[in-house]
Amino acid sequence: MxxxxxxxxxxxxxxxRRSTVGIAGCGGTGSNAAVxxxxxxxxxxxLADNDAVERSNLNRQCYFLRDVGxxxxxxxASLISDIDCGVDIEAYRIELTPGNVATVFAGxxxxxxxxxxxxxxxxxxxxxxxxxxxxxxxGASGLSGIGRSSEIFVxxxxxxxxxxxxxxSMEIGLCSAxxxxxxxxxxxxxxxxxTGLEI
Amino acid sequence: xxTINDRDRIEWKEGMTVENLMNEMExxxxxxxxxxxxxxxxxxxxxxxxxxxxxxxxxxxxxxxx
Numbered sequence: 001m002x003x004x005x006x007x008x009x010x011x012x013x014x015x016x017r018r019s020t021v022g023i024a025g026c027g028g029t030g031s032n033a034a035v036x037x038x039x040x041x042x043x044x045x046x047l048a049d050n051d052a053v054e055r056s057n058l059n060r061q062c063y064f065l066r067d068v069g070x071x072x073x074x075x076x077a078s079l080i081s082d083i084d085c086g087v088d089i090e091a092y093r094i095e096l097t098p099g100n101v102a103t104v105f106a107g108x109x110x111x112x113x114x115x116x117x118x119x120x121x122x123x124x125x126x127x128x129x130x131x132x133x134x135x136x137x138x139g140a141s142g143l144s145g146i147g148r149s150s151e152i153f154v155x156x157x158x159x160x161x162x163x164x165x166x167x168x169s170m171e172i173g174l175c176s177a178x179x180x181x182x183x184x185x186x187x188x189x190x191x192x193x194x195t196g197l198e199i
Numbered sequence: 200x201x202t203i204n205d206r207d208r209i210e211w212k213e214g215m216t217v218e219n220l221m222n223e224m225e226x227x228x229x230x231x232x233x234x235x236x237x238x239x240x241x242x243x244x245x246x247x248x249x250x251x252x253x254x255x256x257x258x259x260x261x262x263x264x265x
Contacts, residue, residue, distance in 0.1 A: 126232070139259075155257070166259065
């Protein structure tokens with residue numbers, strides 16, 4: 001791990017090393033955001049997802065051909081370990097529900113919402129904010145299609161931060177670049193919130 | 200006066216709930232999540248959460264994909 005963080009923004013690494021971030025869903029946004037957070041220096045990650053990697057995930061999710069068939073949280077934990085950033089990872093293969101979110105992510109300072117379905121996004125935001133009203137959540141809404149980078153924005157209210165265009169739905173198709181853009185913006189917001197820097 | 204998304208303004212009325220406001224705004228979004236003055240209002244509470252005059256309401260549209 002020697003030197004891995006020497007190009008980090010001064011003052012950020014020490015804070016991020018002490019931080020725990022939960023990743024609810026390890027698909028397009030979750031896997032890419034988790035890698036960005038690990039590279040930035042976040043010290044603890046709690047990964048939760050119930051799926052295995054499929055070939056159709058590889059167009060946008062941070063997995064490789066060798067991961068197809070593997071449990072996502074285990075494949076993601078493995079690849080993050082390869083970055084050698086010394087992150088402590090808790091990986092749960094679990095179906096997240098309104099009833100277990102507070103338990104699975106009890107130790108998280110901040111949660112990344114990375115679900116597919118809008119209905120699931122809503123109950124996750126509600127469960128998190130009800131259980132931990134003082135802890136931030138960074139969600140994604142509207143990341144489908146191609147191009148239109150300038151239509152992606154961050155809106156915040158209290159401890160809720162939503163990244164995306166709040167419009168496009170996955171039925172029109174998902175592209176690596178636009179999904180990755182939103183995932184990295186989620187990570188960027190999370191890093192800013194955790195370090196107390198401007199969002 | 201109620202402010203929605205830092206943009207729209209609606210006259211406040213005594214007894215006005217989040218549900219009344221959503222009906223008045225005629226949102227056709229399938230799924231939303233709402234905060235009032237920075238705090239989340241769960242969907243089950245829309246019908247009984249009373250808005251105060253000068254409330255700042257934020258409505259996030261939730262789209263599929265993640």
